[in-house]
Amino acid sequence: MALNRAEVHNMAAGPSPLPTSVLQQAAKGLLNYNGTGMGVCELSHRGKEFKGIVEKAEADLRELLQIPDSHAVLFTQGGGTTQFSSVFLNMLAYHRLKSKDVPAEQYSPPTVDYIVTGAWSSKASAEAKRLAVPPTPNAQALANVHIAATTKPTKFNRVPRKEEYNFTNDAAYVYYCENETINGVQFAGDVDSPAAVPFDLIPNDVPIVADYSSSFISRPIPHIERHALIYAGAQKNLGPAGVVVVIVRKDLLVDTNEAALLGGVPVCPIELEYKILADNGSLYNTPPVFSIYVSQLVLRYLIEEKGGMAGVKETNEKKAKLLYAALEEAERKGLVRLTVSDREARSWMNVTWVIDEADGDEESSREKRFLKGAEAQGFRQIKGHRSVGGIRASIYNAVSLESVQELVNYIKNWAAAEKWM
Numbered sequence: 001m002a003l004n005r006a007e008v009h010n011m012a013a014g015p016s017p018l019p020t021s022v023l024q025q026a027a028k029g030l031l032n033y034n035g036t037g038m039g040v041c042e043l044s045h046r047g048k049e050f051k052g053i054v055e056k057a058e059a060d061l062r063e064l065l066q067i068p069d070s071h072a073v074l075f076t077q078g079g080g081t082t083q084f085s086s087v088f089l090n091m092l093a094y095h096r097l098k099s100k101d102v103p104a105e106q107y108s109p110p111t112v113d114y115i116v117t118g119a120w121s122s123k124a125s126a127e128a129k130r131l132a133v134p135p136t137p138n139a140q141a142l143a144n145v146h147i148a149a150t151t152k153p154t155k156f157n158r159v160p161r162k163e164e165y166n167f168t169n170d171a172a173y174v175y176y177c178e179n180e181t182i183n184g185v186q187f188a189g190d191v192d193s194p195a196a197v198p199f200d201l202i203p204n205d206v207p208i209v210a211d212y213s214s215s216f217i218s219r220p221i222p223h224i225e226r227h228a229l230i231y232a233g234a235q236k237n238l239g240p241a242g243v244v245v246v247i248v249r250k251d252l253l254v255d256t257n258e259a260a261l262l263g264g265v266p267v268c269p270i271e272l273e274y275k276i277l278a279d280n281g282s283l284y285n286t287p288p289v290f291s292i293y294v295s296q297l298v299l300r301y302l303i304e305e306k307g308g309m310a311g312v313k314e315t316n317e318k319k320a321k322l323l324y325a326a327l328e329e330a331e332r333k334g335l336v337r338l339t340v341s342d343r344e345a346r347s348w349m350n351v352t353w354v355i356d357e358a359d360g361d362e363e364s365s366r367e368k369r370f371l372k373g374a375e376a377q378g379f380r381q382i383k384g385h386r387s388v389g390g391i392r393a394s395i396y397n398a399v400s401l402e403s404v405q406e407l408v409n410y411i412k413n414w415a416a417a418e419k420w421m
């Protein structure tokens with residue numbers, strides 16, 4: 001059966017839905033950009049039209065997130081995963097250049113601190129370890145990867161409590177993932193919450209790096225100016241997969257070759273060096289033109305139609321509150337369990353819960369019934385990530401309050417029916 005877009009509630013975790021009006025506009029631009037008679041994917045990335053798109057995207061992003069002038073905005077490729085490596089290589093180079101006078105044989109490898117709150121920060125720290133410790137026998141480690149706090153023992157059902165953090169005084173950087181897409185756990189947006197990122201505990205001169213892939217432009221970024229680097233893959237709130245935004249403090253744009261020549265740090269592939277990207281206005285090599293174009297349209301749309309960051313935040317907060325309230329009610333009836341126990345650390349973007357934890361009977365399981373009923377009502381892509389199971393409703397910016405209300409109605413009806421089964 002062929003379905004219309006309006007008939008489904010797409011709650012995918014990424015790639016995720018984009019606003020219909022933006023896609024309509026993008027479809028036109030794909031055929032004929034701005035009356036040039038050429039599609040946006042057929043224009044030189046060095047021409048004035050495409051440069052204009054990149055400049056507009058940057059200006060709108062700066063406006064939405066209040067990005068200070070101290071920070072550069074870069075558009076790059078390789079997904080969030082490539083950033084796991086880029087961050088490590090560039091930050092180590094920056095750290096090495098701060099002690100230029102120290103000869104290689106006297107340079108001790110720095111510590112890098114990771115806060116591990118779910119699958120993505122686990123992967124990022126694993127990549128840092130892989131790059132830090134060459135697999136050859138007796139090779140010297142290039143860095144000591146230290147886990148400053150982790151909630152793995154409690155299956156990532158919360159963020160760490162203040163007293164659990166153990167930061168290194170002179171770390172080359174501290175890394176965290178603001179919203180864990182798979183586990184549904186997010187640092188609180190309110191800086192005074194016990195579930196907020198513990199900015200006050202991180203030594204002042206230690207650079208802070210954050211993965212904002214799945215919560216980017218969903219609400220303001222607390223203490224944006226305190227971050228050395230923030231990155232986000234586009235494919236949740238911003239645009240099609242293929243582009244990654246990097247917001248980086250300008251003094252961190254360092255020549256990685258110069259650092260490597262000093263000894264003690266690895267060589268950085270050219271495409272991963274932030275300085276190269278910045279020096280070339282994100283156009284060092286051919287960029288993902290269509291992804292950048294759609295992202296620019298999305299940013300404009302948020303400013304013109306959605307009330308900017310304040311408006312977007314307000315709607316996202318309402319959506320999350322509505323859905324969590326319905327799930328908490330079902331939880332009180334013993335029908336579901338919210339996987340994140342700490343209410344203040346529940347994600348506004350990826351809402352995760354389980355049904356039937358101990359039910360081995362596939363056919364009769366409540367979860368199956370839930371998913372089948374949801375599918376019939378038009379809900380799509382809400383099965384939990386294969387590594388954790390359960391249900392995950394991703395309610396990114398392009399998922400409307402009305403769609404969330406429909407899901408709440410469905411959950412309530414399902415819960416009422418289940419009570420009698």
Ligand SMILES: Cc1ncc(COP(=O)(O)O)c(C=O)c1O
Nearest residue numbers: 079080081120181211213214233
């Ligand atoms: C929070 C987060 N970080 C990193 C990644 C990895 O991104 P990519 O698949 O673009 O490499 C994802 C992917 O979903 C993510 O959700």
